[in-house]
Amino acid sequence: MARIFSLKPKTLYHWYRNYLSAYNPDKDSGVWHPKYLENIDMETGEITKGKPLYVFKPENIGERMSIDDKAIGHEGFTILSNADTGKIAMMVESCKSAEVGDAISQFGTDLQKVKNISCDMAASYLLVCSEELPQAKVVIDKFHVMQYVYDAVLDVRRRIKKELSSNLSKGKVKTQQDKAILFQLDLLRQTRYRLTQSPHKWSDAGKEVMDSAFCNHPQLKTAYDLAQAFKKWYAIENIYIKNSQTITADLHRWYYNVNDTKLDEFRSVLKMIRKHENEILNFFICGQTNAKAERINGKINRFISNNYGMKDKDFALYRTALYFS
Template identity: 30%
Template sequence: MDNHPISCYHLGQYFQIDGKQLQEQYKEHISEYDSWEQKSHADEWMLFSKNVSTRLSIDETALSNGELYTIVTNKEARGRKGAIVAMIKGTVAEDIITVLKKIPERLRKTVQEVTMDMAANMQLAVKRCFVNAHRVIDRFHVQKLAYDAVQEARIKYRWEALDQENEAIASAKKNKISYQPEVLSNGDTLKQLLARSRYLLFKHHIKWTEVQKRRAELLFERYPELNRAYDLSIRLGNIFKVCKSKEHAFKHLALWYNDVESSGIEAFRTVARSVQSHYLSILNFFINRSTNASAESFNAKVKAFRATSRGVRDVKFFLFRLSKIYA
């Protein structure tokens, strides 16, 4: 008998492979899912104590239907195998603490730093479980609060401009005349100026294009309070870029806080109060200049994995597959 290679096409004539059946075979027989030691409680919590390192991150992510899970990750794994330390359903501090305390105390005491956002539940969990660790609030979450305050002021003025335009249109109709909105020197109407300024207010002015510079000039000329708000947000960001030590940053933060108080911008006073409440954890950034970027990056990987799986139909099996790759 001649030895002829059999192509995949010819094999396909003899073996009709059903995708759903193949998936079931993998799940039930090939994958070792049935013998997985964490299967019984995986949808509530998973724990991989061996992945604990001196530097951790804690954050939350949504798996399906907005269901939140708290994830503790090992920074030293750099988002690869060994990254997952724990995944816990929900964001309740006591639930997180109960699971994390299953990690041997000697391992928990070796943790020197945990990065996080401003969420009180995260901070309490880290304080209770990793007693020797510096709690570091991510600088980008702090800066985002300031950016949100700027956007709040912009949106307030935009609604005012829309109301003024609607009133002007109604008045023009009543008087049977044609309404012509004011057109600024860059071609924007006032409401367009406020709408199109959104992205430039997120950027440092040194990164503005010539078009954005002109738009910002017109915007700040009309709305000086928006100019002050933008300057306060940039100054807060510059503290993290320029200062080299906690002491240096503390002085600049105190000056910034005083300027916020005198600015009279209520949204920024809220930001300042949040910063004041968490300043010790914020200043811990200057120990190693650590951020929570690794946790955000890992969350993106979880979402990408969820997308390739076309959603999460079986939470336990999804977490099993996730643990095989990242734990």
């Protein structure tokens, strides 16, 4: 656009911000002014200005909501969005449970509309959901859970690489054993992304790499098979072909299989899934993920990068609020 009008990008930005957009009129009329939370000093009772609430749209509250964190500039934000419409209902400059809870409580009776809310496993968001939305089913995002499982597989790969590297000789001259170890290390390097994919996505060359790696490192195959079994259990089609008792029984069978392998890397994963079992199983009741919330995060990233970043924070957040709520 700047080239069409023979204008420098900064010049066009200046004219858009100050004259073409409604930013200054909205500021003057009070249409754009972040709402601030209140902080109360428990000793003196003094009320001070708290964190800014850049988006507060009760009309965007619906039956299915998502809550997620977002880094904008150097600050952390919490975004509450409608999982059906993709519109932001709330954006507050905080990720602390007390402050996020205060912000959500501002919606009052509108919160009664919410039947399901999805989030990651952050303790702060789980606490907020249980306190502010007790009537809603909390669904831990499927993709965050799968990431934990895949990280355990990659941790097994990392351990194997470390063990191999420790057996390399210290001298400059490479022995036959060193060459064999280096070959295995290169092979493991090629498995990095394939370990997070289903087998049908591998190319013929990829299948050869994985078959060779699994043949030489059985523990890696065991870890990969556990991840794929969990992914199969997590498939959305199971909502329609299995009842809740069968789904729960299948999950407990997976627990047993994990314990049977005695892979240390899966212990923390197993502990985490057991701790949040009810919220994970709610996926099969609600069928909801944080996918739209993640897409909003990606769109905000592109939007801000295409508009000169966060040099003018208030204007950037004004436009973000305007476009995404």
